[in-house]
Amino acid sequence: MPMAARVGDLTSHGVPMNPGIGSVDVMIGYMPAWRALPASVGAAVESVSNSVNKFMQKPVLTPPSATSDIANIVGGLVQAAGQAAAEMNPAALGAAAGASATLIATNFGLTAAWSTASAVPGGQPAANTAYTKGIQAAMAAASSAVFAAIGGMADTHICPIPCPIPPHGPGMVSKGSENVMIDNLPACRQGDKIMEACGGSDPIAMGCPTVMIGDSGGSGGGGASSPPPPPASTSPAQQQVAQAASQPAASPAAPPPEQTGPLAPAEQEQQPRPPTWLGVRLFDFDGMPIAGENVSVTLDDGQAVSGDTDEEGYIRFDGLQPASGEANFPGISNKADLEPPQQEESQQPEPESPRTAAARQSNGYLAEEDVWDDDPEGDQDAAGDGSAGAGPDDDAIELPW
Incomplete structure (x- = not known):
């Protein structure tokens, strides 16, 4: 069962999750709990994050090869912002419209410069390099602006790692727990993916070692293994x-005697x-x-x-x-x-x-x-896992909150 994630826990990129801000009233191991996007928003964010990451990793871009990618990414950013707006975050849609318009205008100017430089004998490599750097920087700025606006409804991690020049930027967990909610948002766990504006997937690498969160029916198992600790103002x-x-x-x-029919009440x-x-x-x-x-x-x-x-x-x-x-x-x-x-x-x-x-x-x-136990001898394998008896480590049944 995965560990519960909090502000400051490490991601797979080796960076602590910050700034969050995390839940203001749910503490796990004395640190604010980390919360994911609503499921409908998270799916759209994950899709466009992967598309932007592929775009940022291309070593060479030209206007003919980049045009369709830019159109698809702009559509993905607007879709993600629209889902966020439907979840009571209307500012995201305005941010997507503005960022998309800026990206398209920048691409228009870079394309004109690329055409001029490419016409000079021997100028094609330099023209390609200039266009690639310019359009990737513009893409990073547009995606980061939209992700920052969407992140206002959940906890946001800002990853400083370059990709290769702009940082990965803001990111949110696209899919958290289906059963455990914190402040009406899905709780996050070790292994949940932070989808970054430019860096793609950045899974949560660590969490609170004494608090586990899973989903019934899923791969993680049952619920949280430990209650949230009280606020810092409480006494030891x-x-x-x-x-x-x-x-x-x-x-x-001892087996009961055989019965020939149902017992009366x-x-x-x-x-x-x-x-x-x-x-x-x-x-x-x-x-x-x-x-x-x-x-x-x-x-x-x-x-x-x-x-x-x-x-x-x-x-x-x-x-x-x-x-x-x-x-x-x-x-x-x-x-x-x-x-x-x-x-x-x-x-x-x-x-x-x-x-x-x-x-x-x-x-x-x-x-x-x-939990009461109806096996006074302590020798029944009630858990079905080969264990018997009871003791400090025996099969504690634990709550998901």
Whole structure:
């Protein structure tokens, strides 16, 4: 699953993503989250970025060979700006119209100069060189102006690397997460492509190592593995989060007796449920375990247990009957609501899906999850991946926000 991208993370061109500005209210690893263009705008931006990059890489251009490329790129810039205007960024369309007109006028003047210089005996190479440099500089200026206007609706990276003379210029991520939104824009991840005005694709190379973002159904997997950290103004105690994790059981420890027909509702309610266990792991935003912190669990049916986390920030309570309740972490002013899994009404109890509950800090940020486990022996391969039992590293189910 790819890492979440932020202001200052490196791109494949070796340059930190700046200036952004990044989200003003969502921090990931103490840095502003990076946001992508809306999908409709991003597709048009990606197409025209690739076209401009190919144009900038050509060693020699002449008016006959460049005319069709210029027309196609102008059309692409106007299309991208039109998509941005449809997404409430009307300034982009005006910028595209002005930049395109300037590019066409510049090409007209350069073509006239090229024709004059080419007519001089032996002047063709110099004429080609002058035209190539002039039209590529004009193309870079036009594309950068339009990209800068479109970038007003998302985070913009300005790449200083030449291509070969003008810099790659401003660029935006063309396609971010489909499921995770930040300020109504797609969240960005390691591997997402920044499409630059002149430099083409510049994938994000790094991100926050403790926060992962993916798309369900896509190659990245599920959601974000870690909640966004609180703003810098919060206290160190508020910057700690709680994570509770356990393994769902694949089946009861002992098989139930054979049934000749469906159980009546009253009989289903009387079926005893085996004791369960609850594992809790505490760690800070640097991913370091919090040892020696008190964890107190109080369930609605009167069960109450407490203890301190070990050196790995983990504690496990065994022999609990499934019930709703609350886990408190007084040392870090945090708590989590707990719910047991619901037993399916069927002829034979089916494997139960975990019922998750998010721990919410006092400042409103979501922490990790709490999961009941119906395998008291800890020996079921519930994850289907060959693992068994439970511990600090066992299959924590994590939230995408």
